[in-house]
Every structure is written in C-alpha cells, then in structure tokens.
Amino acid sequence: MKSKQLYPEASLALSAKRSSLAxxxxxxxxxxxxxxxKEGALPEKTKQLIAVAVAHVTQCPYCIRSHTAQAIRKGATQHEIIEAVWIAAEMQAGGAVSHSKLAIDEMESLEEA
Structure with a gap:
C-alpha cells in the first residue's frame, strides 16, 4: 500500500490526472x-512577488515553491522574495488586529445589554 503524504510531491503525472478529470x-x-x-501594467517579476506573498498567506506549499522559483526566473532577488514574505506576514497580522474591532464591538454590546 502506498504511503500517504500530507503534501504529495507535485508531478507531471498528477497534473495530467487532474487535467484528464476535468x-x-x-x-x-x-x-x-x-x-x-503575463507582462501588463505590472511587470512579470512584480506579479510573481505578489504571488509569493499571497501564497504565504494562503499557506499553499506548492504555490510557495512554484512562485518563488518563477520570481527568481523573472529576476527577483532573495532579498525581494523575503521582503514579499514579510509583507504577507504583516498584512495577515494586521488583519487580525484590525478585526479586533469586531470583538470590542461585541463586548461593548454585551455590556449594554
């Protein structure tokens, strides 16, 4: 019996299987x-750096690897990639902090009741 991995290695065979099913x-x-x-209003390198950041927020290991490699191919430096990751971390943390207003609002409404 084949061992199940949390994140099976990406392969052309798996991609072909997914494509054949739909x-x-x-x-x-x-x-x-x-x-x-594709190159547009934003350069391809910038688009890949955005994808690296988003992939870290969505926590997709396949996307992290793929878009990091693509960013490097499009000319991104290791420093640019890590800065994109830090931006993702700040945005995710910032979302948690700003959403605390919902908890405060709920606590205040319960105090009034």
Missing amino acids: PEIAEAFRNFSQAVF
Missing part, C-alpha cells in the same frame, strides 16, 4: 493563469 476547466484555468501572469 479537461475544459483545466484548460480554462491554464489560460487564465497565463493571462494573469
């Missing part, structure tokens, strides 16, 4: 992804 959707997603990461 070929039209897989093709649409590939086209969408290519359009999103």
Whole structure:
C-alpha cells in the first residue's frame, strides 16, 4: 500500500490526472493563469512577488515553491522574495488586529445589554 503524504510531491503525472478529470476547466484555468501572469501594467517579476506573498498567506506549499522559483526566473532577488514574505506576514497580522474591532464591538454590546 502506498504511503500517504500530507503534501504529495507535485508531478507531471498528477497534473495530467487532474487535467484528464476535468479537461475544459483545466484548460480554462491554464489560460487564465497565463493571462494573469503575463507582462501588463505590472511587470512579470512584480506579479510573481505578489504571488509569493499571497501564497504565504494562503499557506499553499506548492504555490510557495512554484512562485518563488518563477520570481527568481523573472529576476527577483532573495532579498525581494523575503521582503514579499514579510509583507504577507504583516498584512495577515494586521488583519487580525484590525478585526479586533469586531470583538470590542461585541463586548461593548454585551455590556449594554
């Protein structure tokens, strides 16, 4: 019996299997992804750095590896990648702090009751 891993290694075989199970959707997603990461108002390197940051917030290990590699291929430095990661960390922490207003609002409404 094959051992199950939390995050199986990405492979062409797994990608082909996923595509074969929903070929039209897989093709649409590939086209969408290519359009999103194509040079536009933002340079490709910047788009990949944004993707690195978002991948850390969504905590997708496949995305972290893939977009880090793509960012390097597009000319990003290790320092730029780590700064993107720190921006992601600050934004995620900042969201928790700013949402504390909901807890404070609830506590205040319970005091009034």
